[in-house]
Amino acid sequence: MNEEIFLTLKGWFNKYVSTYSFPNPTDQRNIDLKFEHTYKVVELITTIGEEILSAEELYLAKITALFHDLGRFEQYKRYKTFSDAKSEDHAALAIKIILENDLLAEISQESSQLILKAISYHNKMNLPEDETDKVLLYSKLIRDADKLDIWRVVINDYNQEDNNKVVGLGLTSKDDISNSICQQIIAEKPVDYKDLKTLNDLKLTQMGWVYDINFQKSLKIIEEREYIDKLFMTLPPSDKAREVYEQIKSYINNKLAL
Ligand SMILES: [Fe+2]
Structure with missing residues (x-):
């Protein structure tokens, strides 16, 4: 059941991202970068989470990872940047897209809330103190997995002769x-x-x-x-x-x- 839901959501995600194609190779590269990043974050959250979560909980964490940067594609299309400061909060945008497309319809209300909250906190400077332990746990997992892969992306970029302006936030x-x-x-x-x-x-x-x-x-x-x-x-x-x-x-x- 869980595996099935996750596969369906993955299928939706792949199709969704494929609608963001740009003629300019630099733009396309930035979209590809976020697509690849998403799957690396799914892998990482699995690696970190499998030691502390049940199989059921791990699926929720993987869905959180799959959708945490869902707002990046629309953000890039609208503003040609990944800087939230220069555009808008990409986590809030992700949540909007998830709700508009009713992506969590097969998931319980409680678990959906957990996923949405973790996504909304993934890119904030600090975690709120008045949250449940469960929300904080998923938020911490996505924050760690996200950073671990961003380090890969930026180190790669800093070692290129010509830095990607978008990765370096300009x-x-x-x-x-x-x-x-x-x-x-x-x-x-x-x-x-x-x-x-x-x-x-x-x-x-x-x-x-x-x-x-x-x-x-x-x-x-x-x-x-x-x-x-x-x-x-x-x-x-x-x-x-x-x-x-x-x-x-x-x-x-x-x-x-x-
Ligand atoms: Fe991310």
Whole structure:
């Protein structure tokens, strides 16, 4: 039953995304990027979730992952950007599309609410405190799985000669690193994207996502894939950046030693 629902939703998703085709190869590449990302996030949420969820619960997590970025395609079509700040909240857009198409019709009201809430929280700076443990659990799972794959996407991009303007949120690739950004990361505070001045600021912010990681399994994947080291290597030599790097590395090591 669950497998069947998931397969049907996957079929719907594939068909939906295929209606977003662009003549310009760069535009098409950005759509393909989000399509591929979606399936990687489904895989990752399975890897993290299978240790802590029942088979039934795991399907709900996989549906959350399948639809978490559903708003990205329409966002790109309308605004040609993946920056929510410059356009609109892509999670809210995803929820609108899910409801308009009645995609969760086969799922209980309670589980549907769980999926929708987790999607709505997946891209927010902080999780709300007044939510049920269940909603928080699914929100944490999607947030971890999402970040784990975004690291793959951005590291790939930063190592290309010609950076994708959309992946880099259109920030300049000047050598500058903002002091205030480093200080916020060292204080383990989430950075507001509005404060970012350069691509290096964004890279450091993405290194700092580690503080927002919820599961031990996710930290293991970060280390296995050497994400923090790979991001650090794309930065220009800088004492400030090294301080951020070293602090993050020791944070991971301490957490993994628990
Ligand atoms: Fe995502």
